[in-house]
Amino acid sequence: MQLLADENIPLLDEYFAGFGSLRRLPGRQISRADLQHTEVLLVRSVTRVDRALLEGTPVRFVGTCTIGTDHLDLDWLASAGIHVASAPGCNARGVVEYVLSCLLTLGERTATDWRRQRIGIVGVGEVGGRLYATLQALGVDCLRCDPLRAERGESGFVSLDQLIAEADVLSLHVPLTSSGAYATRHLLDAGRLAALRPGAWLINSSRGPVVDNAALLACLQQRPDLQVALDVWEHEPEVDPQLAARCALATPHIAGYSLDGKLRGSDMIYRALCQHLQQPASLSLQQLAPDSGHTCLQVAAGSEADWLLARALRWVYDVRDDDARMRAMLGQATEAAQRRSGFDRLRRDYPLRRECAALDLQGELPPAARQLLRAAGFSC
Numbered sequence: 396m397q398l399l400a401d402e403n404i405p406l407l408d409e410y411f412a413g414f415g416s417l418r419r420l421p422g423r424q425i426s427r428a429d430l431q432h433t434e435v436l437l438v439r440s441v442t443r444v445d446r447a448l449l450e451g452t453p454v455r456f457v458g459t460c461t462i463g464t465d466h467l468d469l470d471w472l473a474s475a476g477i478h479v480a481s482a483p484g485c486n487a488r489g490v491v492e493y494v495l496s497c498l499l500t501l502g503e504r505t506a507t508d509w510r511r512q513r514i515g516i517v518g519v520g521e522v523g524g525r526l527y528a529t530l531q532a533l534g535v536d537c538l539r540c541d542p543l544r545a546e547r548g549e550s551g552f553v554s555l556d557q558l559i560a561e562a563d564v565l566s567l568h569v570p571l572t573s574s575g576a577y578a579t580r581h582l583l584d585a586g587r588l589a590a591l592r593p594g595a596w597l598i599n600s601s602r603g604p605v606v607d608n609a610a611l612l613a614c615l616q617q618r619p620d621l622q623v624a625l626d627v628w629e630h631e632p633e634v635d636p637q638l639a640a641r642c643a644l645a646t647p648h649i650a651g652y653s654l655d656g657k658l659r660g661s662d663m664i665y666r667a668l669c670q671h672l673q674q675p676a677s678l679s680l681q682q683l684a685p686d687s688g689h690t691c692l693q694v695a696a697g698s699e700a701d702w703l704l705a706r707a708l709r710w711v712y713d714v715r716d717d718d719a720r721m722r723a724m725l726g727q728a729t730e731a732a733q734r735r736s737g738f739d740r741l742r743r744d745y746p747l748r749r750e751c752a753a754l755d756l757q758g759e760l761p762p763a764a765r766q767l768l769r770a771a772g773f774s775c
């Protein structure tokens with residue numbers, strides 16, 4: 396059997412070489428010509444998988460080691476009888492840690508206690524649901540908008556317009572969809588951006604086109620009071636440098652880029668392929684993943700709970716580092732082609748990042764601090 400994979404999928408050999416002959420390519424370069432003898436295609440989010448890529452090829456299994464599936468033409472794949480697997484929730488915790496780091500940073504920069512902000516979560520699935528659970532445990536006031544869940548009879552949701560009117564912070568966690576009653580392409584258009592509360596914070600770590608980027612730039616030119624954190628961009632890998640300059644935080648689609656999240660993605664697709672081929676799954680993430688426990692944060696006696704929470708969140712992930720790398724890249728790139736390759740390079744060479752559950756906190760923790768850190772997801 397022949398397999399072709401995006402070279403950025405971690406543990407490729409460990410998980411997939413046993414199935415047959417495994418080739419790897421940069422995800423954006425995979426073309427129909429590469430697939431003439433390939434039965435299994437393994438991708439991440441940058442490969443558009445549709446009729447144009449696959450028709451006439453022997454591909455019968457497509458696995459994407461990502462949460463998002465907007466790069467797959469699911470209708471055509473189903474009609475062609477091609478089996479599709481994705482990795483729901485694999486990097487959701489990484490995105491939660493990215494959002495917490497944005498909140499902490501924007502709070503510091505605006506001298507606002509982020510835990511007293513009312514946070515509006517738009518899209519309450521794997522990511523939004525985990526974010527809600529974490530914020531609730533931390534005592535943060537939240538509003539939730541998810542009309543699809545509301546339609547299924549679940550309670551506790553508000554409309555997007557109510558959320559925009561009442562929330563101090565909007566965090567977007569919807570899939571990118573272009574049709575249907577709740578399509579999300581340009582969900583935040585010029586009208587909704589204009590309705591944001593004075594001084595509101597907007598965090599987009601879903602997909603770039605969920606926010607109309609041209610309208611956002613126009614809005615920010617009028618309203619410097621808004622604090623915007625963008626991890627995703629409407630025309631990736633292209634980034635509008637003018638928009639990035641007006642964002643409080645700008646990162647290259649790395650919100651979910653914890654090592655743990657990426658490895659979970661590979662593991663889930665390995666399992667899906669085993670199931671598709673009706674083979675037992677003999678490998679496990681526990682066997683293949685690097686050691687989880689680092690010893691690191693030593694807590695000094697008498698440390699104050701809020702200070703410790705901020706320090707622990709920073710220590711696990713600091714969005715300011717990714718923002719600085721992105722701005723350095725944009726500062727050096729004079730042409731669009733350089734920005735595109737710079738964006739992809741930052742993602743390919745991403746530093747090792749572990750989720751907080753993989754790290755140990757040591758030292759004397761006062762009970763209030765222990766409770767707060769556990770609420771944030773630390774094991775202590």
Ligand SMILES: NC(=O)c1ccc[n+]([C@@H]2O[C@H](COP(=O)([O-])OP(=O)(O)OC[C@H]3O[C@@H](n4cnc5c(N)ncnc54)[C@H](O)[C@@H]3O)[C@@H](O)[C@H]2O)c1
Pocket residue numbers: 462463464483484486487490517518519520521522523524540541542543544568569570571577578579582600601602626627648649650651652
């Ligand atoms: N930046 C990153 O690194 C990164 C990482 C992971 C996921 N993502 C993106 O985040 C998206 C969400 O991830 P998830 O795992 O939570 O997906 P999910 O499918 O579990 O949840 C999405 C939720 O959004 C809701 N929804 C759909 N349309 C909506 C609308 N118009 N308004 C409000 N809610 C709506 C759905 O009902 C669902 O509950 C993914 O599709 C992916 O595009 C980005």
Ligand SMILES: O=C(O)[C@H](O)[C@H](O)COP(=O)(O)O
Pocket residue numbers: 403439440441460461462463464486648649651652
């Ligand atoms: O959908 C997802 O899982 C995320 O957006 C993921 O982090 C995308 O990463 P990529 O596939 O582009 O490496």
